[in-house]
Amino acid sequence: MIIRRKEKWKEIIEAQKQSGLTIKKYCTDNHICISSFYKQKALILEEENTFLPVVIDKGNDNIDFEIDHHHISCSKHNLKYLLENLL
The missing domain is CATH 1.10.10 (Arc Repressor Mutant, subunit A)
Structure with a gap:
């Protein structure tokens, strides 16, 4: 049921x-x-417990990924700051 x-x-x-x-x-x-x-x-x-695949291009300062059909682009520095503050 x-x-x-x-x-x-x-x-x-x-x-x-x-x-x-x-x-x-x-x-x-x-x-x-x-x-x-x-x-x-x-x-x-x-x-x-869904994980998002993220591909990091070392030659590019941005990280791009999609969540629910929304494209998100964030600098590596800002993403690191965001994740450190979430955990």
């Missing part, structure tokens, strides 16, 4: 991403509680 529920939430979260709608709009249109959506998304991400 729990597995089916988790799989259903994974389908809902993926459908929202594919829809191109904001979470708020998708949840409203599909009669889904927004706070439940965020809670389930956080639980799934925590459980999956």
Whole structure:
């Protein structure tokens, strides 16, 4: 029962991403509680312990990666500072 529920939430979260709608709009249109959506998304991400592949080019001062279809570019210095302060 729990597995089916988790799989259903994974389908809902993926459908929202594919829809191109904001979470708020998708949840409203599909009669889904927004706070439940965020809670389930956080639980799934925590459980999956997702790692992001990052390629570092030593000849370039920037590090580029993508999260949920968003491109992020950050200098190595700023990324180091950010990570040190998060940990």
